[in-house]
Amino acid sequence: MTPAARISAAIEVLADLIERRRPASDALKDWGLSRRFAGSKDRAAIASLVYDALRRKASSTFVMGAETPRALVLGMLARVRGMTLEDIAALFSGENHAPEPLESEEVDSLVSLSLAGAPDWARADVPEWLWPAFAAGFGTDAVAEGEALAGRAPIDIRTNRLKTTREALSIELAHAAPEPGPWSPDALRFHPGPDGRGPSLQSEAAFFGGGFEIQDEGSQLVTLLAGAAPGQTVIDLCAGAGGKTLALAALMENQGRLFATDLDARRLAPLHERLARSGASIVEIRIPRSRGHEPLADIEGQADLVLVDAPCTGSGTWRRNPDAKWRVRPGALAERVKDQAQVLARAARLVKPDGRIAYITCSVLADENDAAITAFLTRNSGFAAIPVPEVLASQQGDFGPLVRFATTHGVQFSPRRTGTDGFYLACVQRLN
Structure with a gap:
């Protein structure tokens, strides 16, 4: 053609x-x-x-x-x-x-190509009905943040620590010109060409051998900062296809107990093959048998960490799914907020005293992020938010500079701020 x-x-x-x-x-x-x-x-x-x-x-x-x-x-x-x-x-x-x-x-x-007189939502390429919620999270930077979310995304991969190192993987993939991610110690980044296409990484021998998974650096970063450690009991409560599950297993060095589940059992299907490729041996997949069935009932109150990758509007991934922002309809945000409250309540039953819930969204909307945590803490007096500096200091690495992206309860990443997709992380601890 x-x-x-x-x-x-x-x-x-x-x-x-x-x-x-x-x-x-x-x-x-x-x-x-x-x-x-x-x-x-x-x-x-x-x-x-x-x-x-x-x-x-x-x-x-x-x-x-x-x-x-x-x-x-x-x-x-x-x-x-x-x-x-x-x-x-x-x-x-x-x-x-x-x-x-x-x-x-x-x-x-x-x-002319003139945007003179254009409303802010048009300049930012954000749906008009969603603009108030979007602007609430970014204030005077909202237009610039929207413009960044309208750009092309790089291709990030996460080095699988169970199989290799970032340095060794970088050498193996040198022909594709990788560069280290700016934040995650496991990230390598590849930039698309003028036509928007990147290298065919899923055809690499290192991919088939489990040496890496394709995963945005923001997703890697929030998983890392969630605080999983070897020997713990950890639950990935909204595991989906298991990207964060695999990252958790590597962070835990295949030591401890790691449970992966999802209310939609169909989403868990790809995880089996990915687990076999990755070498992760501590993962137990729990599939709900019916609506309302709790597949983790036997370990309620035992988890050191419950990672909640909450259902959300996906506004932080608009670079990768530009059509999604124009298909989301008014009312969807309110529905996601209800879903988030429900999954946080479920996590509260699973975490043990002094354990933590790591609440994650791929959203840049305050309604789904800080507001969700505020509402949770209001309903649950036995929990307290862990200060962001403490969260950032919980893992080895120079994450201190990320404190400038702290919000009321958590930390907000975005393409403009961190060069990653838009991810939010807040950690809360059970006091009793």
Whole structure:
């Protein structure tokens, strides 16, 4: 496919996902299945165009004066890809599957590319209805934080301490040009190319041998700071596919008891294969038998640490899932807040006296973070928040500088602050 034909395809995919309110991955898959002539490079290039257009959906709509798929692609080519008017016009020729030629209004918009008078939510590329909650967490930095969340994310991997070291892994993957993560001692980072694609890390021998897992450095960092130690009894209460479970096992040096569970048993399915690859031998998967069944009832009040990777809006992962922020609907935030209260109440029953709950979200919204902990502490007088400096000092490493990102109860990471996805961590301790 020619570059112009790929742009036409991206416009077509955007029209489908916007009209049907469906995930971009689904729309892209269906497009590819119905057009077998498109090769893997074509599909990857089209996906990159679609995701880049969605990253800047609100600001491109304002700049172009329209919310059509075509307008979103035009705005993206000029503002994200940095293409000149002449280059764009050459692609929009109307010939050989290329998009129709530019109209005079489109040319004017592409020349000015002005955000003058744009509301803050549009400049930040955050849904309008969600802007008050977003701005509450960042204050005067909210627009800049939104812009950072609209950028492309790097690819981070976590070195599996049970199999290798970061130094050895860096040498093995030298051909992919890794660089050390700025915070996690286990992180290596790879940057995407101009087309948004990164190295094919899951085809590496080190991946099949369990030497690393693909995991954002922010996710690594909050797991590390949760405070798991060898010999403890630890519960990963919302384990999902097990990324944090595997990290916990390595931090515990395969010593102690580590339980992984999730209310949705289907999400646990990939964990079995990942465990076998990783060499983690202390993990026991507990699957709920029915709605309301507590698979950890036999160890209530025994856990040194309960890690709660709480269900949330996922606002901190918008760099990786730019379509998700436009699909989240009003009312979803309130539902997630209810879910968070329920899972924290469950964790409170499982942790032992002097044990801790590490509450984690991949969200940058205060409603899901500090407000959730405030509400929990109000309902549970037998718990107290652990001060952030104490949390940061609980593991070996130079984490002291992260204290500047402390909130009322925890610490908030973001692409602009830490170069990671948007993660929140707060630790509370059971007093009696």
